Amino acid sequence: MPVKLRKPRARLKDLARLVSVSPATISNAYHHPERLSATLRAKILESADKLGYHPDPTARGLRMQTTGTLGVVYADALSWAFIDPPFSMFLQGVAEATQDAHFRLLLAGATYTDHDVEPVRNAAVDGFVFYAPMMHDPRVAYVEQRELAAVLVDGEPGSAFPLVGIEDESGAFALADHLFRLGHRKLGIISMPLRPGYPIGFAEPDEGLAAFLAVRDRLAGYAAAARKHRLPWQEVASLYVTSVNSIEQGRQAAHAILSGPSAPTALVCLSDQLALGALAAARELRVPVPQALSIVGYDDIPEAARTTPSLTTVHQPHAEKGRAAARLLLDQLAGRKSTSLLLPTRLVVRGSSAAPMNAARTGRKSMSGRSSRG
Amino acid sequence: MPVKLRKPRARLKDLARLVSVSPATISNAYHHPERLSATLRAKILESADKLGYHPDPTARGLRMQTTGTLGVVYADALSWAFIDPPFSMFLQGVAEATQDAHFRLLLAGATYTDHDVEPVRNAAVDGFVFYAPMMHDPRVAYVEQRELAAVLVDGEPGSAFPLVGIEDESGAFALADHLFRLGHRKLGIISMPLRPGYPIGFAEPDEGLAAFLAVRDRLAGYAAAARKHRLPWQEVASLYVTSVNSIEQGRQAAHAILSGPSAPTALVCLSDQLALGALAAARELRVPVPQALSIVGYDDIPEAARTTPSLTTVHQPHAEKGRAAARLLLDQLAGRKSTSLLLPTRLVVRGSSAAPMNAARTGRKSMSGRSSRG
DNA sequence: GTGAAAGCGCTAACAG
DNA sequence: CTGTTAGCGCTTTCAC
Numbered sequence: 001m002p003v004k005l006r007k008p009r010a011r012l013k014d015l016a017r018l019v020s021v022s023p024a025t026i027s028n029a030y031h032h033p034e035r036l037s038a039t040l041r042a043k044i045l046e047s048a049d050k051l052g053y054h055p056d057p058t059a060r061g062l063r064m065q066t067t068g069t070l071g072v073v074y075a076d077a078l079s080w081a082f083i084d085p086p087f088s089m090f091l092q093g094v095a096e097a098t099q100d101a102h103f104r105l106l107l108a109g110a111t112y113t114d115h116d117v118e119p120v121r122n123a124a125v126d127g128f129v130f131y132a133p134m135m136h137d138p139r140v141a142y143v144e145q146r147e148l149a150a151v152l153v154d155g156e157p158g159s160a161f162p163l164v165g166i167e168d169e170s171g172a173f174a175l176a177d178h179l180f181r182l183g184h185r186k187l188g189i190i191s192m193p194l195r196p197g198y199p200i201g202f203a204e205p206d207e208g209l210a211a212f213l214a215v216r217d218r219l220a221g222y223a224a225a226a227r228k229h230r231l232p233w234q235e236v237a238s239l240y241v242t243s244v245n246s247i248e249q250g251r252q253a254a255h256a257i258l259s260g261p262s263a264p265t266a267l268v269c270l271s272d273q274l275a276l277g278a279l280a281a282a283r284e285l286r287v288p289v290p291q292a293l294s295i296v297g298y299d300d301i302p303e304a305a306r307t308t309p310s311l312t313t314v315h316q317p318h319a320e321k322g323r324a325a326a327r328l329l330l331d332q333l334a335g336r337k338s339t340s341l342l343l344p345t346r347l348v349v350r351g352s353s354a355a356p357m358n359a360a361r362t363g364r365k366s367m368s369g370r371s372s373r374g
Numbered sequence: 375m376p377v378k379l380r381k382p383r384a385r386l387k388d389l390a391r392l393v394s395v396s397p398a399t400i401s402n403a404y405h406h407p408e409r410l411s412a413t414l415r416a417k418i419l420e421s422a423d424k425l426g427y428h429p430d431p432t433a434r435g436l437r438m439q440t441t442g443t444l445g446v447v448y449a450d451a452l453s454w455a456f457i458d459p460p461f462s463m464f465l466q467g468v469a470e471a472t473q474d475a476h477f478r479l480l481l482a483g484a485t486y487t488d489h490d491v492e493p494v495r496n497a498a499v500d501g502f503v504f505y506a507p508m509m510h511d512p513r514v515a516y517v518e519q520r521e522l523a524a525v526l527v528d529g530e531p532g533s534a535f536p537l538v539g540i541e542d543e544s545g546a547f548a549l550a551d552h553l554f555r556l557g558h559r560k561l562g563i564i565s566m567p568l569r570p571g572y573p574i575g576f577a578e579p580d581e582g583l584a585a586f587l588a589v590r591d592r593l594a595g596y597a598a599a600a601r602k603h604r605l606p607w608q609e610v611a612s613l614y615v616t617s618v619n620s621i622e623q624g625r626q627a628a629h630a631i632l633s634g635p636s637a638p639t640a641l642v643c644l645s646d647q648l649a650l651g652a653l654a655a656a657r658e659l660r661v662p663v664p665q666a667l668s669i670v671g672y673d674d675i676p677e678a679a680r681t682t683p684s685l686t687t688v689h690q691p692h693a694e695k696g697r698a699a700a701r702l703l704l705d706q707l708a709g710r711k712s713t714s715l716l717l718p719t720r721l722v723v724r725g726s727s728a729a730p731m732n733a734a735r736t737g738r739k740s741m742s743g744r745s746s747r748g
Numbered sequence: 749g750t751g752a753a754a755g756c757g758c759t760a761a762c763a764g
Numbered sequence: 765c766t767g768t769t770a771g772c773g774c775t776t777t778c779a780c
Binding site for chain 1: 383426428430431432433434435436441442443451452453455456457462463465466467469470472473476478479480481482483485492493495496497498519520521621650654676677680681682
């Protein structure tokens with residue numbers, strides 16, 4: 001039984017009475033300084049301070065039909081969001097842009113059970129940034145139906161909303177191309193879930209199954225690189241799907257693949273988090289990286305440059321995505337036109353990728369001398 | 375000139391007219407299902423869907439005098455928050471607790487220029503969690519004056535608000551004691567700013583200067599350990615203060631200390647971030663860690679266990695702090711009593727600390743055999 | 749330069 | 765089971 005017996009907060013009316021002016025004058029003191037004398041304004045503000053008064057944001061929001069708050073919607077439960085380095089960097093960009101515009105930031109995620117719209121419905125915000133929404137995300141559909149403002153980041157085209165995306169497929173292409181050039185012919189792919197609730201374990205390396213654009217594009221990029229090298233993708237790649245995009249899941253997946261029959265010479269992880277886990281697994285199994293096994297990631301999170309060996313990966317401008325998404329949303333809210341944006345990716349070759357031990361067979365000149373059998 | 379010409383959203387009144395019932399019935403359909411027939415309710419909800427109607431959160435908030443939103447206030451600019459791993463883990467805990475309670479999460483930070491109260495003033499929330507507020511933070515004072523609900527995490531006692539803290543001083547004590555036992559007699563301390571805008575560079579290792587409780591407690595803990603070993607703290611320690619709690623700043627600080635005159639055998643960093651930077655600096659200078667130099671951190675972020683060498687540090691329960699803080703705040707809002715909480719810390723000895731090369735002199739039996747001069 | 753009054757959209761008494 | 769009404773706290777015409 002919650003009991004509220006706290007002394008009620010001071011209201012505009014109380015302050016008006018105290019200073020013996022009308023409510024309108026109080027409001028003007030805050031928002032239209034030029035409409036009253038400086039001395040009166042000073043007196044009002046001072047009394048407000050004494051009373052502990054400040055205009056109620058909710059009432060103000062109702063009256064002004066604006067909240068000054070942007071909602072950022074994470075595709076998964078919010079508690080996962082903060083151990084997802086790319087999302088953190090993305091938020092950093094969003095925070096920069098919103099702060100510059102004096103907007104506040106509200107975070108929403110999915111519930112544990114489903115992609116319920118509830119967190120989005122009841123959020124008092126002026127618009128939403130959807131981070132990596134899956135196909136047909138009901139929350140996006142809801143916002144669209146209500147004709148609220150929104151921006152989709154790494155989301156599907158087809159909605160009314162502007163998009164911020166990255167050249168995911170070409171980044172993945174460059175990465176796989178790099179491996180094929182080195183002579184790799186057997187790839188173990190480690191992916192985050194293709195869609196919510198997708199079962200852990202081996203699956204067909206078919207991007208058509210993926211409900212997340214990033215997953216689909218990356219798988220498509222790898223496959224395209226295989227085509228370029230005239231390699232049969234289904235034979236070249238074996239795909240292992242994890243339940244979460246985490247280091248631990250990457251570790252387990254790598255163990256599963258490396259103890260399996262396919263004996264890949266390279267592990268291609270759809271995120272650096274997964275790659276970090278794969279690196280740990282290789283260490284545990286005493287498989288030297290990159291001599292006996294190449295491991296590559298995606299995202300270029302800061303830690304990718306710090307691990308031993310450092311991680312070959314695809315760079316994408318996380319913070320820039322955040323800034324762009326927030327700006328696009330702010331533009332919409334201000335009635336300015338906002339158009340979709342595609343940001344570049346870039347292959348970053350570091351220490352975790354090299355020619356496989358039997359690269360001599362490929363006939364190409366290997367760029368790496370390290371072909372000794374360990 | 376922003377122009378709003380979008381078709382106005384459907385309102386409760388519109389829906390009431392459409393279904394030919396009174397506004398109250400619409401409201402009841404949402405919040406008191408038992409007060410109307412199931413068929414009528416179904417009809418209402420269906421029509422609402424068709425209209426794209428949903429009760430306006432702001433209006434609801436005004437009427438109910440509650441927003442269902444918790445504000446988390448970061449001590450620094452929000453854009454720093456997301457590259458601060460301990461804060462991310464903290465948020466994870468907060469998110470878990472708020473999600474369970476079906477609350478939303480609003481994030482606020484400082485402005486670039488100062489610790490302005492504005493971000494806190496205009497936030498439509500039911501209460502605040504202050505993360506690591508400095509002494510006399512004006513935003514805390516403001517919230518106190520307005521008699522809003524709040525919880526202080528790693529903050530000063532003395533306000534009206536319950537606290538969530540950790541045993542910072544004893545953690546620091548255990549860490550420094552560990553080093554002294556190993557035989558270290560010269561420590562380089564690397565600290566984040568003692569107060570906002572504190573100048574970069576060497577400073578007196580006096581905890582009294584620190585405006586942040588964590589900094590003060592940790593410095594005090596180190597000094598207490600020195601006292602226990604009857605070592606004169608001012609001679610044992612040299613303190614270098616960085617401008618930001620970042621890896622890069624830790625790197626620069628370590629360079630400054632190691633190229634200075636004091637020649638410490640151990641670098642004691644007030645955060646793992648700083649320690650990661652120190653590790654990088656040691657690598658660059660080809661100083662073997664821990665043989666020639668011990669490096670220790672604080673916080674036990676996940677990466678601390680993954681670096682080479684792995685980092686000796688002090689563990690603290692970041693996510694648990696977040697859960698506790700959110701719960702305490704939720705308790706206050708529900709009228710339940712909420713009391714302060716002190717969570718334990720724990721020394722975690724890993725690979726980055728060992729006896730110094732000249733440990734033989736100390737007379738204690740060294741726990742490490744590695745004393746060779748390199 | 750200041751005040752009276754209307755109303756943003758919703759919910760909860762209370763009456764029927 | 766349903767409708768009428770008041771009012772949450774604020775801002776803003778529009779008079780004066």
